Amino acid sequence: MAVLEKLRKRGAGPAGTRDRCVADLVAALGAERVHNDGAARLLASTDASIFEGGVAGPVCFPDSTAQVQACVRIASAHHRPVVARGAGSGLTGAAAPLGEPVVVATTRMNRILEVDGANRVAWVQPGVINLDLSNHLSPMGLHFAPDPSSQPVCTIGGNVANNSGGPHCLALGVTSAHVLAIEVVLSDGRVVMLGGLDAEPSGYDLRGAFVGGEGMLGIATRVAVRLTPNPAAVRTLLLSFSDVESAAATVGAIIAAGLVPAALEMMDQQCVEAVEDFCHAGYPRDAAAVLLVEVDGMPGGVEAQAAKVEEIGRGHGAGIRVAADEQERQLLWKGRKSAFGAIARIKPDYYLHDTVVPRGRLVEVLQRIYEIVDRHGLLVLNVFHAGDGNLHPIIAYDSREEGMSEKVREAGREIISVSMEVGGVLSGEHGIGVEKRDFMPLMFSNTDLDHQARLKSAFDPVCMMNPGKVLPSPHSCADISELSRASGDVWG
Amino acid sequence: MRRDPCSDPVLAAFAAEIGPSGPVTIKGGGTHWSVGGGPDPTARVVAAPEGIVKFQPSETTVEVRAGTKVTELHEVLAEHGQRTSLPEDPGSTVGGALALGWSGPARLGRGLTRDAVLQIRYVGSAGELVTAGGPTVKNVSGFDVCRLMIGSLGTLGCIADMILRTRPIPELEVWHSVFGIDPADVLQSCATAGSILWDGSCTWIMNAGYGVDVEHDLAVLAEISAKAGADRPAPADPPKLPPHRWSRRPSEALAMGPEDGSFVAEIGVGMVHVDHPVSPPPPDEGSVLVQRRVKQAFDPDSRFNPGRRVGGM
Numbered sequence: 001m002a003v004l005e006k007l008r009k010r011g012a013g014p015a016g017t018r019d020r021c022v023a024d025l026v027a028a029l030g031a032e033r034v035h036n037d038g039a040a041r042l043l044a045s046t047d048a049s050i051f052e053g054g055v056a057g058p059v060c061f062p063d064s065t066a067q068v069q070a071c072v073r074i075a076s077a078h079h080r081p082v083v084a085r086g087a088g089s090g091l092t093g094a095a096a097p098l099g100e101p102v103v104v105a106t107t108r109m110n111r112i113l114e115v116d117g118a119n120r121v122a123w124v125q126p127g128v129i130n131l132d133l134s135n136h137l138s139p140m141g142l143h144f145a146p147d148p149s150s151q152p153v154c155t156i157g158g159n160v161a162n163n164s165g166g167p168h169c170l171a172l173g174v175t176s177a178h179v180l181a182i183e184v185v186l187s188d189g190r191v192v193m194l195g196g197l198d199a200e201p202s203g204y205d206l207r208g209a210f211v212g213g214e215g216m217l218g219i220a221t222r223v224a225v226r227l228t229p230n231p232a233a234v235r236t237l238l239l240s241f242s243d244v245e246s247a248a249a250t251v252g253a254i255i256a257a258g259l260v261p262a263a264l265e266m267m268d269q270q271c272v273e274a275v276e277d278f279c280h281a282g283y284p285r286d287a288a289a290v291l292l293v294e295v296d297g298m299p300g301g302v303e304a305q306a307a308k309v310e311e312i313g314r315g316h317g318a319g320i321r322v323a324a325d326e327q328e329r330q331l332l333w334k335g336r337k338s339a340f341g342a343i344a345r346i347k348p349d350y351y352l353h354d355t356v357v358p359r360g361r362l363v364e365v366l367q368r369i370y371e372i373v374d375r376h377g378l379l380v381l382n383v384f385h386a387g388d389g390n391l392h393p394i395i396a397y398d399s400r401e402e403g404m405s406e407k408v409r410e411a412g413r414e415i416i417s418v419s420m421e422v423g424g425v426l427s428g429e430h431g432i433g434v435e436k437r438d439f440m441p442l443m444f445s446n447t448d449l450d451h452q453a454r455l456k457s458a459f460d461p462v463c464m465m466n467p468g469k470v471l472p473s474p475h476s477c478a479d480i481s482e483l484s485r486a487s488g489d490v491w492g
Numbered sequence: 493m494r495r496d497p498c499s500d501p502v503l504a505a506f507a508a509e510i511g512p513s514g515p516v517t518i519k520g521g522g523t524h525w526s527v528g529g530g531p532d533p534t535a536r537v538v539a540a541p542e543g544i545v546k547f548q549p550s551e552t553t554v555e556v557r558a559g560t561k562v563t564e565l566h567e568v569l570a571e572h573g574q575r576t577s578l579p580e581d582p583g584s585t586v587g588g589a590l591a592l593g594w595s596g597p598a599r600l601g602r603g604l605t606r607d608a609v610l611q612i613r614y615v616g617s618a619g620e621l622v623t624a625g626g627p628t629v630k631n632v633s634g635f636d637v638c639r640l641m642i643g644s645l646g647t648l649g650c651i652a653d654m655i656l657r658t659r660p661i662p663e664l665e666v667w668h669s670v671f672g673i674d675p676a677d678v679l680q681s682c683a684t685a686g687s688i689l690w691d692g693s694c695t696w697i698m699n700a701g702y703g704v705d706v707e708h709d710l711a712v713l714a715e716i717s718a719k720a721g722a723d724r725p726a727p728a729d730p731p732k733l734p735p736h737r738w739s740r741r742p743s744e745a746l747a748m749g750p751e752d753g754s755f756v757a758e759i760g761v762g763m764v765h766v767d768h769p770v771s772p773p774p775p776d777e778g779s780v781l782v783q784r785r786v787k788q789a790f791d792p793d794s795r796f797n798p799g800r801r802v803g804g805m
């Protein structure tokens with residue numbers, strides 16, 4: 001009862017087996033693949049963001065392309081939108097369904113279909129979990145390069161839709177650089193193949209346009225991913241600094257020296273302390289900031305790069321610890337990867353931001369972020385991809401405290417504005433979703449947004465796929481402007 | 493904050509020249525003018541502005557006008573030990589290179605042309621200036637309209653300027669050639685191989701990277717050659733590439749033989765340069781439909797590069 005009540009509060013209409021759409025879905029997929037109970041719908045109504053305006057309709061669990069087609073066709077016949085859903089680990093509300101759509105969850109489409117080592121490509125279903133794929137490839141000495149921190153849960157379909165990144169995307173590029181071809185079900189139920197496995201597929205790069213489409217262009221049902229050989233040698237260093245400025249200056253100096261580390265991550269003191277309390281990675285608690293630097297490649301070059309990083313670090317007053325073996329390396333990375341778990345122990349809620357600024361402005365922006373959160377009396381922890389200027393300030397808070405959520409949102413808005421002011425962008429890897437939809441005019445003119453809407457309409461002229469995301473009204477399709485209004489304030 | 497492209501007089505003048513109507517074709521260096529079929533002779537020919545706007549070595553980005561020659565751009569970047577992944581065809585412009593979208597024979601090491609692009613500003617079919625993408629090295633804000641412009645042969649908009657990602661030039665880059673080895677062995681054993689070209693008997697290898705690693709791989713290369721009973725690899729220039737491109741899978745490129753005529757295959761990539769034109773396989777029907785809709789959405793009056801056809805359209 002409680003769940004139904006919650007759904008109703010969000011504005012859900014009555015639903016049950018009498019719903020014709022549900023009956024058709026059950027007839028096509030079988031009852032076990034269509035969940036229309038309150039609990040299933042509530043679960044599919046949110047992602048990992050703080051957005052709470054989503055309301056799912058029936059949740060389908062197809063296990064083939066044909067079943068995805070059936071879902072889309074049935075939804076279309078009943079004038080219901082469709083929202084694809086992977087693991088729901090997105091941080092922008094992109095997978096949060098607006099207007100009770102048919103949700104197509106890819107949970108059961110989790111097979112690695114083919115690994116072709118000779119051509120360094122694998123075909124996978126969209127529900128395959130990122131880490132499962134790399135674990136599967138590991139005996140072959142290969143891996144899938146994008147490694148979001150959510151790697152143990154997020155899906156390849158979600159990675160493609162969000163053009164996700166991770167610490168090791170600094171040298172190798174984000175998801176788009178690692179996807180060769182995508183089979184997609186369009187809003188009319190048609191199956192199309194975008195891209196291809198040959199060196200240079202002809203035609204417009206629809207593959208590239210689809211990646212980062214946040215589920216608004218179609219549903220990916222098979223993905224051909226590029227496989228990357230594991231490096232022969234790896235060296236991981238932890239540099240600790242007594243001030244944030246020196247840490248940021250070291251980042252700039254490493255890049256200016258012509259190095260492209262495999263990863264270049266930064267954590268500030270608040271984050272180091274949280275991580276130490278949580279998993280004892282051996283980070284120095286008294287450091288104002290630490291850099292986790294990983295270099296890889298062939299042994300000689302790795303040696304040379306590590307020596308250069310050490311030299312630059314020392315020049316900036318860093319204390320340096322080099323992982324002596326794989327065990328110590330894993331421990332250093334454990335610290336980085338446990339950051340989110342560590343934060344959960346401090347406060348029940350967190351709001352994780354994601355903007356990119358020019359590397360040369362990192363110090364200034366970090367200072368202003370500290371000022372903003374201080375002014376609002378909030379707690380911020382910074383753990384981020386410093387090598388490409390991709391900030392992830394995490395505001396930890398307790399939403400049960402009076403007026404707290406509003407403060408957190410206001411601080412968020414200010415952080416976004418500051419990032420944009422210094423020539424940054426709205427998102428480096430999490431995407432826009434509903435979270436930043438209404439900030440898009442900070443970065444794009446009406447004309448620019450109109451051209452983005454053209455891209456959307458070429459894939460989905462009827463505006464059925466994941467409506468209400470990315471493009472602010474009036475650039476979103478006309479028939480869904482109703483919908484996005486219905487969701488109320490974007491921020492909850 | 494958002495920079496209004498109209499406040500840039502160079503871009504504004506370029507947009508005004510293109511205007512809101514009439515067939516237009518944009519010409520770069522003219523080095524690949526016949527790709528996709530020559531444009532309709534009635535189309536007005538325009539040229540994009542030239543010049544490097546802003547090079548920031550420590551940000552590894554460069555903003556450059558589309559009419560700038562790739563070789564000129566690379567000369568300036570090289571002063572700071574950097575370059576882009578764009579191929580250095582003599583005479584070709586950065587705008588032309590993007591509109592064509594081809595990657596060069598060193599893509600194994602340098603990466604794809606398309607992956608260098610961070611932001612494109614172009615003139616749309618109503619003569620409007622449009623910004624796609626963003627200025628930072630990482631960005632996933634909104635739909636990726638840049639991807640459509642790359643390889644579109646100027647049929648969706650006229651590229652005016654762009655921000656590209658730069659990369660450090662490796663410490664050492666050397667070409668060798670050797671007859672009678674299996675190029676697959678090189679791909680397997682030499683992590684520094686930034687290009688492996690093979691014509692069925694001779695293999696050309698460019699090793700690129702840290703000096704120590706390149707030296708190491710050259711020793712490996714000598715071993716591979718000795719095992720195959722071949723001569724020692726000798727320093728050599730890369731081969732001249734036959735004029736036509738055959739886009740294949742990496743494994744298919746390795747299976748090329750004398751029956752395919754004379755060729756130079758990019759090993760590990762799949763691009764094969766051949767002496768006769770090869771028609772591409774029929775494109776996926778559904779994707780052609782979406783491509784048509786893309787053209788219709790971006791250039792409803794078909795004024796950009798009339799007569800030129802992209803892919804299977």
Ligand SMILES: Cc1cc2nc3c(=O)[nH]c(=O)nc-3n(C[C@H](O)[C@H](O)[C@H](O)COP(=O)(O)OP(=O)(O)OC[C@H]3O[C@@H](n4cnc5c(N)ncnc54)[C@H](O)[C@@H]3O)c2cc1C
Pocket residue numbers: 047048083084085086087088089090091094095106126147148149150153154155156157158159160161162163164165166167214215216218219220221340429430466
């Ligand atoms: C603790 C934590 C850490 C994170 N760290 C990172 C990080 O380091 N880097 C990073 O980039 N992201 C990170 N994320 C964000 C998130 O994990 C990624 O965006 C991820 O790729 C989302 O995958 P998912 O399977 O959970 O997708 P979902 O959240 O289920 O969906 C995301 C979007 O993809 C669409 N979608 C899903 N499947 C398909 C499909 N088959 N076809 C079409 N569209 C589809 C959905 O409609 C939605 O728009 C993190 C999240 C958390 C909670």
